[in-house]
Amino acid sequence: MVPHLSSGTLTILTKVLFSMIRRCSALVALLAVLASPATAFDSYWHAQCVQKAGEHYGFAEDAWKIMQLGNFSPDFFGPVADYASRSLKSKQLDALNHYQANNSQVRAAAIFLHFDNLDNGFQNNSDFDYLFTHLLQSTQRLLASYKKLKVDDRTRKVLTLITLGASLHAVQDFYSHSDWIHNDFDKTDVKTVKLPDGSLRAPTWFEFRSKHDHPDEWPFHVQSGIYPPPAKVVNTHTHMNHDNSRLMYAEPENGQPLRSEAQYHNAGPLPAHGDDASDLAHQQLAVNTATAASIEWIQKVEENSDANQAIESAKGWNLKLKDPHLAKELKAGIITEMGLSCASGKWDGDDPPADRGALCRSVLSGQLNSLGNTTGSDLKSEIIGLASKFLMPFALKFTGMFWDVHGQYHILEGLAQDIGSNSGRYSLPRK
Numbered sequence: 001m002v003p004h005l006s007s008g009t010l011t012i013l014t015k016v017l018f019s020m021i022r023r024c025s026a027l028v029a030l031l032a033v034l035a036s037p038a039t040a041f042d043s044y045w046h047a048q049c050v051q052k053a054g055e056h057y058g059f060a061e062d063a064w065k066i067m068q069l070g071n072f073s074p075d076f077f078g079p080v081a082d083y084a085s086r087s088l089k090s091k092q093l094d095a096l097n098h099y100q101a102n103n104s105q106v107r108a109a110a111i112f113l114h115f116d117n118l119d120n121g122f123q124n125n126s127d128f129d130y131l132f133t134h135l136l137q138s139t140q141r142l143l144a145s146y147k148k149l150k151v152d153d154r155t156r157k158v159l160t161l162i163t164l165g166a167s168l169h170a171v172q173d174f175y176s177h178s179d180w181i182h183n184d185f186d187k188t189d190v191k192t193v194k195l196p197d198g199s200l201r202a203p204t205w206f207e208f209r210s211k212h213d214h215p216d217e218w219p220f221h222v223q224s225g226i227y228p229p230p231a232k233v234v235n236t237h238t239h240m241n242h243d244n245s246r247l248m249y250a251e252p253e254n255g256q257p258l259r260s261e262a263q264y265h266n267a268g269p270l271p272a273h274g275d276d277a278s279d280l281a282h283q284q285l286a287v288n289t290a291t292a293a294s295i296e297w298i299q300k301v302e303e304n305s306d307a308n309q310a311i312e313s314a315k316g317w318n319l320k321l322k323d324p325h326l327a328k329e330l331k332a333g334i335i336t337e338m339g340l341s342c343a344s345g346k347w348d349g350d351d352p353p354a355d356r357g358a359l360c361r362s363v364l365s366g367q368l369n370s371l372g373n374t375t376g377s378d379l380k381s382e383i384i385g386l387a388s389k390f391l392m393p394f395a396l397k398f399t400g401m402f403w404d405v406h407g408q409y410h411i412l413e414g415l416a417q418d419i420g421s422n423s424g425r426y427s428l429p430r431k
Helices: 007-022 024-035 043-056 063-088 090-100 103-112 123-147 152-176 205-209 276-301 307-315 324-345 355-363 376-390 394-399 399-408 411-416
Strands: 248-251 257-260
Touching: 007 307, 007 411, 024 063, 043 063, 043 152, 063 103, 063 152, 063 324, 063 399, 063 411, 103 411, 123 152, 123 276, 123 411, 152 276, 152 307, 152 399, 152 411, 205 276, 205 355, 276 307, 307 324, 324 399, 399 411
Parallel strands: none
Antiparallel strands: 248 257
16 A cells, blocks of 8 residues: 655655665766775775774764864765876766766865875875975964854854865875884884873874984885776885775786785785785774874864864754754765775775674675555654765755755865865975
C-alpha cells in the first residue's frame, strides 16, 4: 500500500529524487577521484589529528566535528577539476560540469593546500617556509574578517570552524607528503620527542624554525612528493606519502597495481621495512608529528587577537543544545565523509585494518534499506539518509550550510591567497 504523503513532503521528495538521479554519474566520477593518488592523509588520520587538537584546547565535540568537515574539504574539492579534464567524457563530463560550474575557484584553490610538489616546483627549504608563513597569515586574516560580515552568529561560527579545519588540512599534509620525518633530528639541537605513551614524534617545522632562522642553511633538504606523479621517478607523491597505515598505494603512473611503498620510507628513527609493525610505526610517526603541529597551529593562529576572538567564540558550540536542526546536518555531513572515504578506499587505505575496517564495513553495509518497508516521514528520512551517506556533494548541500559556505564565502580561495597562481603552480619568490 502506497503511503499518503502531504503535498509539501511530495515536493521535497521529488526534489531529492530528481537531484539524486541527476548526480549519479557525477558520484561515480567523485568516487574515482577520491580513490586517485591526489588525496592526502586518509580521512581517518586527518580526523584524528583534528579531534586531538580540538580536545587539547577544550573544543566542544560539535565544534571539532565541524572542523573535521572543513578539514575534509581540500581533499574533496582538490582532485575534481584535474580528474574531469583527464578522464571524463560526454555524458559523465556534462553531468559533472553542472555541479562544478559554481565552484571553479574553490577547486582551483584546493590544489595548493596539500604541500604537494606541484610540477616539481619546490626547490629550497625556503619554499616550504614561504607556504607556512603565508598560510598562517591567510588563516588569521580570514578568521579576523568574519566579525565584519553581516551574518548571523551561527554562520560566523561555521565559517570560523570550517576555515580553521581547512587550514589544518594543509599543515597535516606537510608531514604526510614530505620526507620531514625521515630526518635524524637527534643529530641536531632540536630532538625527536618521546610522547607519554612511549611513541615518538619529530619536531614540527616551527619548532625547528624557532632555533634556525634560515631554512636554506639547514643541514637537510626537505622534499615533498611530485604531483602529478611522473613515471619512472623516485620522489613522487605516490612513493613519498604517509597517507595510510600500511603504506600501500597503486602506481597508475607506472602501470602498477596496489603495492607496498615501504622501500621509499626506510629512513628516520622508525624506518619502514615492509612488515605491518614497522610500516605502522613509521606512518604513526608522521601522524603524531602532524597532531603536534595541529595543536601548535591553533596556538599560532590565535596570536592574532581577532582570530583568537573568533575561535574562542566558536569552540564551545554545542549544537545538540542550541541548534538541534544543525546538529542533524552535522551528523549527516560526518556520515557522508566516512561513507565516501570508505567506498573509495580512503578511510585508511583500500583494506582498513582492525576497528577501522569494521567501521567501514558497517557504514557500507548500511547504505540501503528497503524503501518498500518505509512510510510517510520514514520514507523521507530514508531518502535523505541515503543521500547523506553516498551522494556528496548533494548531501551536504541538501543538509545545510557546512557545504554552502565554500561557494558563498570563498574559504579555500582565501587560504590559498598569495600561495598559488592561476597557472596551477605555487607563487614562490625566486631569487
